[in-house]
Amino acid sequence: MKFKKFLRILLNIFFWTFVAGIASLAALILIYGNDLPDYKKLATYAPPVATRLYASDGSLLIEYAEERRVFIDYADMPPQLVNAFIAAEDQNFWTHPGIDIQGITRALANNAMRMFGYNKTLSGASTITQQVAKNFFLTSERTISRKIKEAILALRLERSFSKQHILTLYMNQIFLGARAYGVGSAALMYFNKPVSELTLAECAFLASLPKAPNNRDRAVERRNYVLRRMVEEGFVSAADADAASREELNINSGFTAQMQPEFQYFAEDVRRQLLETLGRETLYNQGLYIKTTIVPELQLAASAALNKELDAYNAGRSDKLQGAIIAMNPHTGRIVAMSGGYSFRESSFNRATQAYRQIGSTIKPFVYLAALERGFSPQSMILDAPIVGWRENDTLWKPENYDKKFLGDIPLRLSLETSRNVPTVRLVEQIGTENAIEAAQRFGVYPPDMPNMNLSMALGSGETTLEKLVLGYSAFVNGGRVIKPRLVDYIEDRYGRVIGGTQSEIVEWSDDLMPPETVVDSEPLSDPQSLYQMVSILQGAVERGTGKQARVSGHTIAGKTGTTNDVKDVWFIGFSKNLIAGVYLGFDTPKPLGRGAGSHMAARVFADFMRVALANDKNQPFSVPDGMNFVRVNRRSGASAASDPDGMIIQEAFKPGQYPNPAPKKQASKSSAVVGGVF
Secondary structure: OHHHHHHHHHHHHHHHHHHHHHHHHHHHHHHHOOOOOOHHHHHHOOOOEOEEEEOOOOOEEEEEOOOEEOOOOHHHOOHHHHHHHHHHHOOOOOOOOOOOHHHHHHHHHHHHHHHOOOOOOOOOOOOHHHHHHHHHHOOOOOOHHHHHHHHHHHHHHHHHOOHHHHHHHHHHHOEOOOOEEOHHHHHHHHHOOOHHHOOHHHHHHHHHHHHOOOOOOOHHHHHHHHHHHHHHOOOOOHHHHHHHHOOOOOOOOOOOOOOOHHHHHHHHHHHHHHHHHHOHHHHHHEOOEEEEOOOHHHHHHHHHHHHHHHHHHHOOOOOOOEEEEEEEOOOOOEEEEEEOOOOOOOOOOOOOOOOOEEOHHHHHHHHHHHHHHOOOOOOOEEEEOOEEOEEEOOEEEOOOOOOOOOOEEEEHHHHHHOOOHHHHHHHHHHHOHHHHHHHHHHOOOOOOOOOOOOHHHHOOOOEEOHHHHHHHHHHHHOOOOOOOOEOEEEEEOOOOOEEEOOOOOOOOOOOOOOOOOOOOOOOOOOOHHHHHHHHHHHHHHHHHOOOHHHOOOOOOOEEEEEEOHHHOEEEEEEEOOOOEEEEEEEOOOOOOOOOOOOHHHHHHHHHHHHHHHOOOOOOOOOOOOOOOEEEEEEOOOOEEOOOOOOOOEEEEEEOOOOOOEOOOOOOOOOOOOEEOOOO
16 A cells, blocks of 8 residues: 555656646747747758859859858768768757757766766757757857757757758758858868768768867867767768778868969959949859859960069069050950959059059040041141140140151151151141040040040040050940940859849840840941041051051051150050950059160060960951952052052052042152141
C-alpha cells in the first residue's frame, strides 16, 4: 500500500510538472510569440549575391558585393559537405522538431560538471534550425528572451519547411570568414574551387568555421575534430577520416576575383555609373551579370602604349607626367579600351572622363568644318601673314605659328594639315567667332551654354574631357550622328533575365542577345559632303602633316594633333573607319612639359595602340558620299595638277560646284603685314 501511495504521489508530481511545463511553454509562446518576424518569407529565399562584371569575351573582371556569396541549391551540395556540417553543428538535425531536448540536456550536464571542476568544455545546444532563426531574424545578444524567441521561431520553421530547405537557408547564409557568406563563396575564397570539387578534408574544414570563422591558427585541429565527429556519426569510415586528416590544407590567403590593374579605370567608371542608375542595393546584393564592352586584348594594348610613353618621359623625373587613352567604336559608342592614368592604385582619378583640360589645336577641325559648311572648299585660300595690332576686348596680342614662319596664301587643307595658327585666326574672323564655337558645341565638345564666345575659345582655350573630344570626332566618320559612350552591353538579373543596357538607359534586347538597333532621333550634325571633306583633310594630316607619328602601315588613318600654350597639354585624336582613339598627356597640375615635348608623343601612343588593334583587320578606306568630285591638285597652290604640276600632287574631294584654284601667277608678291580687325 505504501508503495502504491508513493507511486501515486510520484505520478502526480510528474503530471503536475508536465502540466506546469506545458502551461509555462504556452505562456512563453503567448508572451514572446505574437510579435515575431514573418518567417514565411523564407519560402522564396533570395539572399544577397555578388554582382559580377565581365569583359566582352566573357572573362570575369571583378565582383561587387557587400557580402561575398554564391548561392548553392541543396541538390548541388556534396553529401559529405552536408554531413560534415551535421556532425559538427547538429547531430540530431534530421530527427528533432527544431529544438534538441537531448542536446539541451547534454549541454546542461556538461556545463554543470565544468562548474564543479570536471574537464568539460562549455557547450551550447542551438540547432541548425535555431541558427537559421537567429541569422535571419534575431540579433546575437545573449539573453533569455532572445533564446526563447529563437526556439519558437525554430519550431515554426520546422512545421513550415522541409529539412532540406532549412539546410539550404543555413548553408547559404552562414558567415564563414574572409567576407564569405555560405559554403559556395567559402569554397572559392579558401580553395579556389566550386563545392562540387571539395575533398573530404576541405568539407570538414569548412564545417569547422562557424565556431571561429576568422581564426585559422587551429585550422587543422578543428578540421580533424569534425572528421572524428563524422566517424562517430557513421558518415565516413575511420580509414577515410584518417587519410583526410593527413591531407595538407592549401588555404588561400583570401581568394577573390583579382582584376588586372589595366582594367581598373574602366571598371571603376562602370561601377560609379551603375551605382548612380541602379542604386547600391541592386548593384551590390542582387547578383547581376554585367556584360561590358571592354575588349581585353585592346585594353592591354592601350595601357601598354600609354605607360610606355609615360615611362620614357618620367625616367629620372620627380614630377610625373600623367595621361589617358580611350578607344571606341565611332558608330555605336562602345568603349573597347580605357586607361585614365599610369596607375589606378596611385590615383583613381580618371583623366579620360574626369579631367577637364584646354584642348588647343584639336578644336581646329570643328572650326574648319564650319567653313566647309559655309561654302569653303578644302582648297580655298587663306592668308598666312603676320597680324599686328590685333585687339580683342582689352587684350592686344599677336598670333604666331609654331614654326615662327609665314607662308602667304595657302589652301585651307594645307593650313589644317599643318595646324597653322595665323590662317586659323583669319578663318575665324571670316566665318564669325560664334559660328566657329557653335560647331564645337554642336558636336558636344564644348557645352551649349558657354559664357565667353571669344576668339581664344575658338582657338582651343576652352576645356573639355578626352571622352567628349573623342565622341565629337566620332561624328566625322559616322555620318554626323550623336552617340553616347557605352560601357555596358547588357545586364542580367540573378535569374538570367535581361534587365538593362548601357549606363543610364534601359534597352530591349532580342532573345538571342543581339544589341538593339541604334535609334537616330535627330538630324545629322552636318551634311555628309562637308564631313567627308573634313575626314579627307584629317587623313592628310596623318599622311603628310603634323600627325605623321600616328601612321599605321597598311591602314587608312585620319586624325589631329593638339598642343596648348607653353606645351602644357598635348593631344591626339585619330580614327580608322570603325575605330577611334584619343590620347591626352599632361601634368595633373598644368605646367609646361619642357623642351622636345609635343603632340607627337600623344600621336606615338595612338599609333602603338592602333597597330595592335588593327593587326588582323583589312584596310578599310573611308566611305565616300554621293556627289563628290575628285581632282588631282597641287597641294601648295590648290590648282589642278595639269595647270600646276610642280611640287606635291594630291587628290582633292570637291562638292558639286567647287573647282580647283586658278593656276598661280609666275611672279608672286611677298606678303606684307596685315592689320587685323576687332571682333
